[in-house]
Amino acid sequence: xxxxxxxxxxxxxxxxxxxxxxxxxxxxxxxxxxxxxxxxxxxxxxxxxxxxxxxxxxxxxxxxxxxxxxxxxxxxxxxxx
Amino acid sequence: xxxxxxxxxxxxxxxxxxxxxxxxxxxxxxxxxxxxxxxxxxxxxxxxxxxxxxxxxxxxxxxxxxxxxxxxxxxxxxxxxxxxxxxxxxxxxxxxxxxxxxxxxxxxxxxxxxxxxxxxxxxxxxxxxxxxxxxxxxxxxxxxxxxxxxxxxxxxxxxxxxxxxxxxxxxxxxxxxxxxxxxxxxxxx
Ligand SMILES: [Zn+2]
Numbered sequence: 001x002x003x004x005x006x007x008x009x010x011x012x013x014x015x016x017x018x019x020x021x022x023x024x025x026x027x028x029x030x031x032x033x034x035x036x037x038x039x040x041x042x043x044x045x046x047x048x049x050x051x052x053x054x055x056x057x058x059x060x061x062x063x064x065x066x067x068x069x070x071x072x073x074x075x076x077x078x079x080x081x
Numbered sequence: 082x083x084x085x086x087x088x089x090x091x092x093x094x095x096x097x098x099x100x101x102x103x104x105x106x107x108x109x110x111x112x113x114x115x116x117x118x119x120x121x122x123x124x125x126x127x128x129x130x131x132x133x134x135x136x137x138x139x140x141x142x143x144x145x146x147x148x149x150x151x152x153x154x155x156x157x158x159x160x161x162x163x164x165x166x167x168x169x170x171x172x173x174x175x176x177x178x179x180x181x182x183x184x185x186x187x188x189x190x191x192x193x194x195x196x197x198x199x200x201x202x203x204x205x206x207x208x209x210x211x212x213x214x215x216x217x218x219x220x221x222x223x224x225x226x227x228x229x230x231x232x233x234x235x236x237x238x239x240x241x242x243x244x245x246x247x248x249x250x251x252x253x254x255x256x257x258x259x260x261x262x263x264x265x266x267x268x269x270x
Binding site: 020074 | 085088101104105114121125173174181188190192194196199239242
């Protein structure tokens with residue numbers, strides 16, 4: 001039997017939940033709450049969406065010359081070895 | 082034991098991720114490029130000691146992180162704000178508490194806004210948030226990469242996210258991405 005979870009606990013543990021860092025027992029208890037509580041479910045969606053936006057906006061395009069530089073540096077190190 | 086001959090083939094797939102994080106750590110493209118190149122070179126030289134079948138991506142990030150720390154120590158051209166000066170308490174879910182997904186155009190947040198907000202985080206928090214939120218590493222992996230206890234990692238991620246959310250929220254209000262900012266109070270309209 002899992003303990004019922006209140007909104008405060010669910011929100012406080014939301015990051016660990018989204019990060020996949022909770023024990024299975026805790027995770028399913030939180031999920032159970034999120035699935036049945038509209039405001040907390042909204043929080044889950046919001047935090048999830050925000051994280052996707054942050055991750056997406058932080059992607060940098062690798063300059064071609066950097067790829068070439070690295071391959072050349074490794075090649076040189078190989079020859080010197 | 083990993084074979085040095087296959088290093089480039091094994092490791093080049095992570096270039097984009099390493100470069101993205103390097104760019105946010107250094108805040109500078111030329112330095113990011115140097116940092117990443119140095120990481121690959123060190124990785125190549127040390128590849129014989131890499132245990133095949135373990136996490137190559139985390140291993141490379143650990144080299145990157147080490148090189149970055151060393152560069153910070155030797156250069157120190159800019160003051161290093163590694164931990165925040167005053168530990169102001171920011172509430173959890175700062176952004177969300179002030180708006181709803183319907184009222185905020187999250188998808189209109191630009192690269193520039195998000196990068197600027199990340200850049201404003203103190204060093205240790207920025208590193209933890211990048212590794213967790215951008216690279217998706219587990220707390221244990223981040224502890225291993227940054228060489229701090231897992232409790233410290235959790236606290237950095239947590240505080241970093243709170244701080245990032247506050248800054249992002251302020252930018253979103255500034256840029257008019259929020260239809261009805263709840264904290265403007267007063268109800269003047
Ligand atoms: Zn709830």
